[in-house]
Amino acid sequence: MSVPHEVVFFTGATGLVGGDVLRRMLAADPALRAVVLVRDAGRWEQVSTRLALPAGRVGAVVGDVTRPGLGLSADTRVPLAREITAVVHAAADVVFSRPLAVARAVNVAGVRHLLDVAAGWPRLRRFAHVSTAFVAGRRVGRILEGEERGDAGWVNAYEQSKHEAEWLVRASGRDWVIFRPSTIVCDSAAGGVTQYNAVHLGLRLLHDSLAPMLPAAATSAIDVVPRDYVAAAIAVLALRQDLAGRTLQLCAGSGALPVDELLDVTWRAWSRRPEWRRRGIPRPVLTDIATYHRFELAVEETGDSKLRQAVRALSYFAPQLALPKAFDTRAADAALGGPAPAVRTYWARMLEHLVSVGWCEAVKGVAA
Numbered sequence: 407m408s409v410p411h412e413v414v415f416f417t418g419a420t421g422l423v424g425g426d427v428l429r430r431m432l433a434a435d436p437a438l439r440a441v442v443l444v445r446d447a448g449r450w451e452q453v454s455t456r457l458a459l460p461a462g463r464v465g466a467v468v469g470d471v472t473r474p475g476l477g478l479s480a481d482t483r484v485p486l487a488r489e490i491t492a493v494v495h496a497a498a499d500v501v502f503s504r505p506l507a508v509a510r511a512v513n514v515a516g517v518r519h520l521l522d523v524a525a526g527w528p529r530l531r532r533f534a535h536v537s538t539a540f541v542a543g544r545r546v547g548r549i550l551e552g553e554e555r556g557d558a559g560w561v562n563a564y565e566q567s568k569h570e571a572e573w574l575v576r577a578s579g580r581d582w583v584i585f586r587p588s589t590i591v592c593d594s595a596a597g598g599v600t601q602y603n604a605v606h607l608g609l610r611l612l613h614d615s616l617a618p619m620l621p622a623a624a625t626s627a628i629d630v631v632p633r634d635y636v637a638a639a640i641a642v643l644a645l646r647q648d649l650a651g652r653t654l655q656l657c658a659g660s661g662a663l664p665v666d667e668l669l670d671v672t673w674r675a676w677s678r679r680p681e682w683r684r685r686g687i688p689r690p691v692l693t694d695i696a697t698y699h700r701f702e703l704a705v706e707e708t709g710d711s712k713l714r715q716a717v718r719a720l721s722y723f724a725p726q727l728a729l730p731k732a733f734d735t736r737a738a739d740a741a742l743g744g745p746a747p748a749v750r751t752y753w754a755r756m757l758e759h760l761v762s763v764g765w766c767e768a769v770k771g772v773a774a
């Protein structure tokens with residue numbers, strides 16, 4: 407008996423990860439079709455043109471994961487129920503500084519609404535959920551792929567809401583696979599950055615001498631990954647039957663860079679430009695979290711407004727640096743036939759790219 411053609415329901419296809427996953431899945435399987443859930447049809451038009459998606463294989467429905475039934479009309483739901491064979495759920499609110507209720511509305515209720523709608527899809531045989539490695543929250547040490555504990559708490563509402571979402575997926579009774587990327591920073595080949603996040607914001611603060619202190623041990627590893635690695639991994643693995651019920655950490659793992667080395671590489675790269683070198687900006691002092699909290703308080707009370715703003719922005723993610731983790735990636739590596747690119751192979755290229763596009767200005771409006 408032949409396997410019926412896949413019709414994949416995508417959320418988050420206008421985002422950094424989802425669009426690239428969709429493009430790759432369509433390219434890999436000429437029989438695959440997709441339906442994307444988008445909030446804004448006009449924005450989807452632009453994104454699908456930029457992605458150069460093959461004509462006639464992707465339909466779009468307008469909806470919103472925060473709404474019961476995804477906000478879809480009954481007319482829209484009927485054909486979906488007839489066709490959809492798999493879900494790739496990549497929609498999320500990825501801003502770390504959101505209040506918990508706001509993060510939950512997208513990241514937790516969004517999953518619940520999607521699972522509720524998918525309950526009416528008889529052909530559905532896979533629910534692929536994009537989570538984050540930082541569901542591990544405040545836990546330290548080796549973070550195993552199968553682990554799902556949330557007993558140590560979280561650094562921000564994003565982490566907590568993504569943890570809660572994983573539980574909904576696990577409890578759904580569906581055939582699921584969960585992907586946990588660490589922080590996506592650039593494309594590996596040219597170091598190009600298509601979307602700024604907390605890492606680029608943090609780098610800007612370091613570059614402009616607005617982060618004089620960090621709560622980290624020199625040997626703590628910073629785990630980041632390239633976008634192309636994450637998208638290719640999800641595209642290849644999302645529908646693989648042997649991965650049912652597995653959680654795969656798409657992380658640098660042993661290829662993560664210790665803070666000390668990362669600062670070395672970064673200062674060396676920036677120092678090549680005489681105008682930056684002349685400013686004599688010192689590397690940040692690395693300290694324990696209690697000292698860092700005292701520094702935050704002092705800045706809040708007496709610091710100038712630029713430094714206050716910078717330290718507030720860092721507060722949503724810098725504490726992760728004081729919670730050293732080593733993400734286990736054995737299941738992901740085995741499924742993919744190898745590990746993620748080591749951070750030291752592309753970090754300097756990304757820094758060059760950032761400087762060449764003047765990211766310090768561009769990143770100013772980015773919310774942590």
Ligand SMILES: NC(=O)c1ccc[n+]([C@@H]2O[C@H](COP(=O)([O-])OP(=O)(O)OC[C@H]3O[C@@H](n4cnc5c(N)ncnc54)[C@H](OP(=O)(O)O)[C@@H]3O)[C@@H](O)[C@H]2O)c1
Pocket residue numbers: 417418419420421422423424443444445446449469470471472495496497498499500512536537538539568586587588589590591601603
């Ligand atoms: N980027 C990272 O570093 C990173 C790291 C680890 C895990 N992840 C995970 O990877 C997934 C994708 O993240 P990303 O970086 O691609 O995020 P992104 O670029 O911010 O894209 C978010 C996507 O979610 C959609 N979305 C947001 N709210 C929605 C709503 N209420 N209803 C429907 N769609 C909504 C957005 O659509 P609009 O165009 O309408 O805004 C967009 O397509 C997320 O699950 C995230 O947690 C990301």
